[in-house]
Amino acid sequence: MSISYHLDQLPSNVLSLSGYDFFQFIRTTLGEPEAKLLNKISVKTTSSLLLIEDPLDIFNQDIDDEELDTLKEQLCFKMKNDKFLIKPGVTYGFVSLKQALKENLNQQLKHSTKRKQQKQNVNTSSISSLSTPIQEVTTSSLSLSEHKSHVLNLIKKWCNENKESLSLDSFQLEEGIDFTLNIDFEQNSVAQATIKCKCGKVISLCKNNQKIQVSNFYKHLQTIGCSRMQEIKKAQKQIILQQQLQSTISVSQFPASQSCVSPMQIRTDEAINTSAAPNINLVPTSQSKNNAKRRIVSEPERSFSTKRSRT
Template identity: 45%
Template structure:
């Protein structure tokens, strides 16, 4: 008896998930019990999930642990001779998800552009998460989170110049254009959120552009240019008048 799972959609940053985000992914994909088992085994990242042989093998070991015993009762059938048989759906779920993640990893290794796209998507999502955390007090909220494909849609792609292009479309209809220039020397899989996004010399620079911002930037630039030109012209007039006064004084002497 076997149950086949189909994973038609995986998050754009699925291979870089860790801790809370990873457990949320497992919960939405497999279930709450599978999350508790992963946490018990200290499997907290997607990479660890892919590398571990079979998390269900722990039930075959003679381990004295109350929490594991409860998980075994929920995820297994107990036979009449006091043995445990892992439920087919549980076993198939873990196997199917692991295979889907391996396939995704293989595709990224074959297509470097897709890998860059995935890394940039993960970077942008972490920036959004950081922004929510830093601004929750401004909205007087205990919990403030924006979920991808629920509150907004993130679309990223790599153009022919190896530049990451993309958009963030809010649920309200607002669209923000992203442009990320990739530094060829940077081969890191992920950029820590704690580092400044725009000032580091070896990190990706992100430009957020929409019509309103563009207009404001142009107006500000034009005003600054006019101010500088006026100040420069005034200085030239003062200098010229000073030179004329000195020349007249010398001629009288």
């Protein structure tokens, strides 16, 4: 079921429409031929429509194109002299739509300027009471640096929350190493952002309430086609294997033993024993006494034997 829009009640995000959403808006506001005409002349965003003075001027050009001729028959009257006159309702429709879009743009710019002034006038004593308006200003009109900081904080938070599910002990994606963030402003101050992953894939980021969302990038990281995530997981496994190997080598070099004695202690004990004992041959006590007795008895016997031999 199509939804028709009144020009005095345009969608809040009408100035940031593009692609399918933009053409769907034109279909429900002006009609199917008007949507096909804008697609034919490559007007695919609201900002592009505002920059074109008159999209119907294409019919005044001498162009040989069957699709354009078909649209001319639908949006124009063929006159008797074989010329075409654009239907007044078609012209009025485009003029009225562009005027409504310009008024909507001016209102948003005034609203944004007013809120910025309110934010600058807020003092420290009234921060708590004005926290909601300040938050609305931040949401509706962020600067380029604020958009970038917002996206990087979202990526950091996602890494911390998903490192366990990805089986990674430490997981942080760094800009310039793992991805490249690109944020630009269109002429109607609408931010457009893309992320180029290290694997080479370029991902367009969507928006929610003028804030850039990173869900498309998260989905890409979890696909098999992201070679950068495969490299990160492989590097993590190699670190774990190296830690396990080092732990195994440390245990094997110092085996546990309850009965072993330190080699240093053995050498110390031997040195103590060697220095305490004199370098002499020890003779048992009993043997020394026997030798002494033999020497005492042998002297008289030797003397007596001499006397007998003289006699």
